Amino acid sequence: MYRKFIFFACFVFLLGLVSSANGVEGLLGEYYERDTTNPWQVLLMKRLDPMVDFNWGDPGSPDPSVPVDNFMVRWTGEVEAPITATYTFHTQTDDGVRLWVNNEPLIDNWTDHSSTHDSNDIALQAGQRYEITLEYYENGGGAQCQLSWSTSTMTRVAIPSQYLWVGGDRPNPRNPNPADGAMIRETWISLSWSPGDYTASHNVYVGESFDDVQAGTGDTFRVNQTNTDYAVGFTGYPYPDGVVKGTTYYWRIEDIEADETTTHSSPVWSFSIAPRTAYSPIPADGEEFVDPNIVLKWTPGFGAILHTVFFSDDYDTVNDAAAGIPQGAVTYTPGTLESGKTYFWRVDEFFGFETLKGEIWSFSVTGSVSKANPYNGAENVKQTQILTWVAGDNAGSHQVYFGTDKDTVRNATSASPEYKGSKNLGDEKYDPGLLEQDAAYYWRIDEVNNLNPSSPWKGNVWTFTTADFLVVDDLESYNDIDPPNPNSNTIFGYWIDGYGTATNGALVGNDLPPYTDQTTVHGGRQSMPYVYDITIKFAEATLTLDSPRDWTTSGVKTLTIWFHGNLVNDAAPIYVAIANMTGAPAVVTHDDPAATQIHAWTQWDIPLQEFADKGIDLTNVNTITIGVGNKANPPGGTGKMHFDDIGLHPLPPEPEPEPEPAL
Ligand SMILES: [Ca+2]
Ligand SMILES: [Ca+2]
Ligand SMILES: [Ca+2]
Numbered sequence: 001m002y003r004k005f006i007f008f009a010c011f012v013f014l015l016g017l018v019s020s021a022n023g024v025e026g027l028l029g030e031y032y033e034r035d036t037t038n039p040w041q042v043l044l045m046k047r048l049d050p051m052v053d054f055n056w057g058d059p060g061s062p063d064p065s066v067p068v069d070n071f072m073v074r075w076t077g078e079v080e081a082p083i084t085a086t087y088t089f090h091t092q093t094d095d096g097v098r099l100w101v102n103n104e105p106l107i108d109n110w111t112d113h114s115s116t117h118d119s120n121d122i123a124l125q126a127g128q129r130y131e132i133t134l135e136y137y138e139n140g141g142g143a144q145c146q147l148s149w150s151t152s153t154m155t156r157v158a159i160p161s162q163y164l165w166v167g168g169d170r171p172n173p174r175n176p177n178p179a180d181g182a183m184i185r186e187t188w189i190s191l192s193w194s195p196g197d198y199t200a201s202h203n204v205y206v207g208e209s210f211d212d213v214q215a216g217t218g219d220t221f222r223v224n225q226t227n228t229d230y231a232v233g234f235t236g237y238p239y240p241d242g243v244v245k246g247t248t249y250y251w252r253i254e255d256i257e258a259d260e261t262t263t264h265s266s267p268v269w270s271f272s273i274a275p276r277t278a279y280s281p282i283p284a285d286g287e288e289f290v291d292p293n294i295v296l297k298w299t300p301g302f303g304a305i306l307h308t309v310f311f312s313d314d315y316d317t318v319n320d321a322a323a324g325i326p327q328g329a330v331t332y333t334p335g336t337l338e339s340g341k342t343y344f345w346r347v348d349e350f351f352g353f354e355t356l357k358g359e360i361w362s363f364s365v366t367g368s369v370s371k372a373n374p375y376n377g378a379e380n381v382k383q384t385q386i387l388t389w390v391a392g393d394n395a396g397s398h399q400v401y402f403g404t405d406k407d408t409v410r411n412a413t414s415a416s417p418e419y420k421g422s423k424n425l426g427d428e429k430y431d432p433g434l435l436e437q438d439a440a441y442y443w444r445i446d447e448v449n450n451l452n453p454s455s456p457w458k459g460n461v462w463t464f465t466t467a468d469f470l471v472v473d474d475l476e477s478y479n480d481i482d483p484p485n486p487n488s489n490t491i492f493g494y495w496i497d498g499y500g501t502a503t504n505g506a507l508v509g510n511d512l513p514p515y516t517d518q519t520t521v522h523g524g525r526q527s528m529p530y531v532y533d534i535t536i537k538f539a540e541a542t543l544t545l546d547s548p549r550d551w552t553t554s555g556v557k558t559l560t561i562w563f564h565g566n567l568v569n570d571a572a573p574i575y576v577a578i579a580n581m582t583g584a585p586a587v588v589t590h591d592d593p594a595a596t597q598i599h600a601w602t603q604w605d606i607p608l609q610e611f612a613d614k615g616i617d618l619t620n621v622n623t624i625t626i627g628v629g630n631k632a633n634p635p636g637g638t639g640k641m642h643f644d645d646i647g648l649h650p651l652p653p654e655p656e657p658e659p660e661p662a663l
Pocket of ligand 2: 094095113138140141142143
């Protein structure tokens with residue numbers, strides 16, 4: 001009775017929680033102190049666990065906030081069966097465990113024990129969701145809790161996150177098969193997916209243009225059907241003569257409810273048919289810190305019989321090579337390579353009647369210049385970007401090359417206009433000045449050391465593309481180098497939070513490197529982790545702008561911020577404050593009073609006119625502040641947010657398809 005009451009309370013709590021968001025894959029894990037006379041009283045932490053497949057060991061704990069011994073965990077949510085069958089649920093635990101599925105007690109071994117297997121059966125219907133509760137405690141010694149399942153046709157596996165669910169509806173089609181981004185070596189393919197909760201039928205969109213599939217334009221609408229599978233590259237279906245090697249196809253499923261009006265769309269998914277040229281090189285194109293004794297590998301082109309490898313430290317030698325010795329193996333051993341050098345290679349594919357030239361790949365051996373920032377291939381880069389890199393082991397100085405043409409930068413010498421001068425060791429940065437919007441740039445760093453006979457070491461050509469809007473902060477430029485090193489550029493050196501204060505409960509950046517978040521990211525490779533404690537305190541982090549300070553140029557009209565909350569956060573609004581050098585800041589608060597609980601990347605557009613109306617001079621903006629709660633009246637609570645891609649746009653950017661929840 002007591003447990004049911006707890007469970008019911010918990011369920012209501014969750015329903016209330018997700019008023020603004022759909023549910024999320026995984027289970028809600030609540031981690032408690034273990035007090036045997038008053039269990040489930042002292043909550044240490046709660047989080048979303050995508051799976052329950054933990055072996056914390058001895059000594060080991062789920063989190064620094066949880067002790068290594070004497071803790072207990074309750075996981076709650078729903079489980080969905082992929083097919084109708086009798087499922088055996090298995091637990092492997094040290095120590096005690098109890099499991100309920102659909103409110104049926106399946107496992108009860110609430111005793112101290114070393115690693116022990118328990119199991120029990122229950123019949124489940126395909127596509128239906130059942131409540132699941134797993135309770136566990138650790139007494140002392142080793143700690144382990146693993147939840148798996150099996151059927152007569154499926155071997156025992158940890159229950160995958162896609163079959164676990166917490167916090168409400170799943171209205172959208174999901175679980176694409178083949179998986180999003182898959183590379184396929186077939187000329188026809190069967191697509192399938194899991195339907196959303198309210199579906200009566202499915203609209204199927206397939207095409208070669210992402211934009212057309214997203215918009216449902218062109219001839220990408222194929223059929224309305226009730227089945228959850230569909231063929232491509234087969235007679236009577238799209239691409240009846242077969243899908244084309246080397247081509248990427250996009251698809252999207254739109255569920256239609258029984259009212260024939262309400263729709264729920266999946267994101268746009270893609271799959272690619274393997275190309276006829278070699279692909280997936282190892283090491284990857286552009287990889288750094290490669291072992292000097294590397295063995296090169298690749299995946300052969302679709303249908304290729306033999307392969308010819310060209311390898312050199314000179315780009316032109318590899319590019320111009322015409323003939324070589326074909327081989328059957330898909331590996332190549334170049335012999336011991338020189339530290340600090342960049343190498344190039346190419347694999348041509350032979351089909352019996354023709355040979356196809358491969359693309360040119362490169363990699364750098366351990367000890368070479370590395371860590372280009374912006375990273376090679378970066379997009380939406382700031383127009384006032386400072387380029388940085390990390391010196392290799394043997395560098396005495398660096399020669400900087402920069403331009404707008406890849407080949408010109410590759411072939412440039414110190415007599416070329418692309419040569420931008422020499423930089424002393426310790427000064428690994430170059431300011432190219434104000435860059436064009438929406439333009440591609442190329443750069444190269446050669447390392448020089450007059451005391452080393454191998455010098456100079458010619459660098460690879462790196463590239464990036466600037467944004468077609470004004471970037472306020474994309475969080476990409478921050479590094480993990482601590483002050484007073486002159487190359488230090490930490491996130492908390494720029495975003496001033498409440499660290500060391502008693503009044504401001506915001507903490508930006510992780511305690512230990514990497515200081516930025518590199519997992520829950522909207523654009524590029526980094527985002528801002530932002531922990532808030534608004535119990536008594538307010539929470540604010542402030543960036544003083546270097547550029548852009550004039551928010552009236554380039555026709556900009558909108559401040560856009562991407563944020564990602566978490567289902568387990570305490571509910572609170574978020575706000576942005578803009579300020580001039582003098583005068584009060586102008587504050588705009590997000591419409592959703594529980595914005596901190598939106599468990600997905602969410603685009604927030606604010607018309608700049610709103611700040612102007614509150615007295616801000618947009619021609620010289622001094623600071624931007626991101627806050628959680630209400631500064632004058634902190635609502636209480638704690639949680640963790642992520643922010644990314646803060647920019648100024650002429651109009652709100654086109655909404656992107658709803659991304660998969662990032663966990
Ligand atoms: Ca232990
Ligand atoms: Ca134990
Ligand atoms: Ca970013």
